Amino acid sequence: MRTFIYSLQTAFKNLWQEKWINLLTLLSISVSLLLLSAYLIVTLNIDSILKKWSRGFGIVVYLNEDLSDAEIETLRGILQDDPDILKIRYVSKEEALKELEETLGQDAPILAQLNENPLPASFELRLKEDIPDPSFVEKKASEIRQIPGVEDVEYGEKWLSSLNTISQGMKVIAIFLGSAIFVAIIFITYSTIKILFYRRIDEVETLKLLGATRTFIRLPYLIEGLFIGLSGGIVSSLILFGIEYFFTVKLIEFIPSIRGIIMDIPLRAYTLIPATGAVMSFIGSIFATGRIRY
Amino acid sequence: MIQLSNVTKSYDDQVVLRDISFTIEKGELAFITGPSGAGKTTLLRLIYRAERPDKGHIFVAGWDVEKLKQRTIPFLRRNLGIVFQDFRLLPNKTVFDNIALALRIHGMHPQEIREHVMEVLDDVGLRDKAHNYPPHLSGGEQQRIVLARAIVSKPSVLLADEPTGNLDPENTRTVMKLFKEINARGTTVLIATHHRDLFLGTGRRVIHLKDTRIEKEDTG
Ligand SMILES: Nc1ncnc2c1ncn2[C@@H]1O[C@H](COP(=O)(O)OP(=O)(O)O)[C@@H](O)[C@H]1O
Numbered sequence: 001m002r003t004f005i006y007s008l009q010t011a012f013k014n015l016w017q018e019k020w021i022n023l024l025t026l027l028s029i030s031v032s033l034l035l036l037s038a039y040l041i042v043t044l045n046i047d048s049i050l051k052k053w054s055r056g057f058g059i060v061v062y063l064n065e066d067l068s069d070a071e072i073e074t075l076r077g078i079l080q081d082d083p084d085i086l087k088i089r090y091v092s093k094e095e096a097l098k099e100l101e102e103t104l105g106q107d108a109p110i111l112a113q114l115n116e117n118p119l120p121a122s123f124e125l126r127l128k129e130d131i132p133d134p135s136f137v138e139k140k141a142s143e144i145r146q147i148p149g150v151e152d153v154e155y156g157e158k159w160l161s162s163l164n165t166i167s168q169g170m171k172v173i174a175i176f177l178g179s180a181i182f183v184a185i186i187f188i189t190y191s192t193i194k195i196l197f198y199r200r201i202d203e204v205e206t207l208k209l210l211g212a213t214r215t216f217i218r219l220p221y222l223i224e225g226l227f228i229g230l231s232g233g234i235v236s237s238l239i240l241f242g243i244e245y246f247f248t249v250k251l252i253e254f255i256p257s258i259r260g261i262i263m264d265i266p267l268r269a270y271t272l273i274p275a276t277g278a279v280m281s282f283i284g285s286i287f288a289t290g291r292i293r294y
Numbered sequence: 295m296i297q298l299s300n301v302t303k304s305y306d307d308q309v310v311l312r313d314i315s316f317t318i319e320k321g322e323l324a325f326i327t328g329p330s331g332a333g334k335t336t337l338l339r340l341i342y343r344a345e346r347p348d349k350g351h352i353f354v355a356g357w358d359v360e361k362l363k364q365r366t367i368p369f370l371r372r373n374l375g376i377v378f379q380d381f382r383l384l385p386n387k388t389v390f391d392n393i394a395l396a397l398r399i400h401g402m403h404p405q406e407i408r409e410h411v412m413e414v415l416d417d418v419g420l421r422d423k424a425h426n427y428p429p430h431l432s433g434g435e436q437q438r439i440v441l442a443r444a445i446v447s448k449p450s451v452l453l454a455d456e457p458t459g460n461l462d463p464e465n466t467r468t469v470m471k472l473f474k475e476i477n478a479r480g481t482t483v484l485i486a487t488h489h490r491d492l493f494l495g496t497g498r499r500v501i502h503l504k505d506t507r508i509e510k511e512d513t514g
């Protein structure tokens with residue numbers, strides 16, 4: 001515990017002594033984290049928009065003309081037992097016609113010329129997943145098509161597959177960018193702490209000869225790295241908060257229409273960013289101080 | 295307390311120490327002497343495990359130095375006080391902090407550290423220099439600070455490499471008196487020096503090194 005307090009004092013003395021290089025490191029880390037956060041926020045926003053769009057997505061199961069009520073109920077039962085299906089809505093022939101009339105509006109009287117209702121009854125299905133894998137939906141559709149009493153199955157293939165591609169693509173990029181930036185932060189801290197450590201290599205040698213343990217020697221540098229990463233993350237969070245404030249409070253006064261596009265940054269992100277900076281920098285410092293040999 | 299048996303040490307192809315054996319008992323004060331380059335410093339470095347012997351065994355304060363794990367080496371060194379020939383003072387720390395470091399490594403309470411450091415500064419007569427930085431002090435003063443750092447933790451063994459190399463006769467007498475006092479308190483002391491004056495007339499054991507070997511042992 002005393003060693004920890006002493007290391008803490010030493011770390012802050014060293015931080016102050018080398019304030020310029022430390023400040024530069026800190027800013028590099030904030031910029032990296034800011035880039036990553038900005039990308040993630042954009043991705044989350046787009047993803048939530050995609051989800052909103054796809055909410056209308058469903059599979060429509062058209063039924064044979066001559067099904068009895070009992071047969072329709074059996075069919076509903078089969079669909080209800082399917083764990084992938086979230087919601088089922090039955091649309092009778094009459095309801096289908098009414099919906100069509102509503103859609104047509106002024107042109108609805110055309111329908112009056114029909115002497116028989118040509119629309120089939122159907123089940124509208126919502127799947128559990130918001131943006132499901134297209135191949136999964138295709139498999140599901142053909143499964144349902146096999147069920148007796150089903151005339152046809154329809155769903156928005158092209159639309160779904162492009163939504164899915166965008167969503168998956170953004171996730172892949174996020175993972176790559178995230179890993180690249182994690183590595184960058186580790187490396188930035190690594191090189192700074194390495195420089196500072198080797199600048200004091202004489203001191204390290206002396207400490208070793210006086211009987212200092214590895215922990216005693218390394219701890220100040222680990223604390224230094226941790227602090228730089230943490231502060232870098234905090235700076236990042238503050239800038240991000242400033243940007244968000246500008247968009248959500250100031251800009252909306254002038255351009256109210258952007259309200260729907262901008263999503264609030266979750267509060268958790270503001271603590272997650274400094275934590276990420278701290279952890280990555282800590283790892284960098286561990287590598288930088290290396291294995292101390294006596 | 296210190297035991298070497300058949301120790302041989304060479305750098306590259308040059309043999310520095312050959313087949314060295316001796317024992318220093320607990321509570322003894324002894325000297326190692328010999329011309330410059332005889333291997334005195336190397337011998338001390340072997341004892342505090344800064345070098346490893348090519349052959350032979352070394353025991354210090356109950357530890358088999360050869361078998362020490364990396365993790366345990368610091369704990370051997372905490373039992374030793376070392377006066378380095380090249381001082382090894384940290385230039386960016388005050389005299390006080392330089393000496394205090396030896397105790398901080400032990401995790402001692404800051405208040406206790408203060409008391410111990412001030413006491414030892416009194417012993418070496420440098421209390422008024424506590425807040426100076428080593429580069430601003432004379433060679434003799436630096437030498438005494440190194441000694442203060444070596445003894446402040448009350449080690450069971452004190453190793454001193456040319457501890458009077460930079461001292462005038464008066465300071466030499468002060469330092470030698472300190473060595474005797476520390477020894478009288480029970481610390482085993484081993485001093486490497488090429489100054490005959492230091493051991494002549496002391497009546498203590500002197501090990502003479504010459505041409506890589508122990509030439510003879512006598513009393514000063
Ligand atoms: N690290 C080293 N590498 C190569 N040779 C060394 C090294 N240290 C000491 N020596 C050689 O070992 C011999 C003994 O040196 P040293 O132990 O310093 O002698 P002393 O302290 O008695 O003057 C010298 O010839 C010196 O050049």
Ligand SMILES: [Mg+2]
Pocket residue numbers: 334335336379455456
């Ligand atoms: Mg020497």
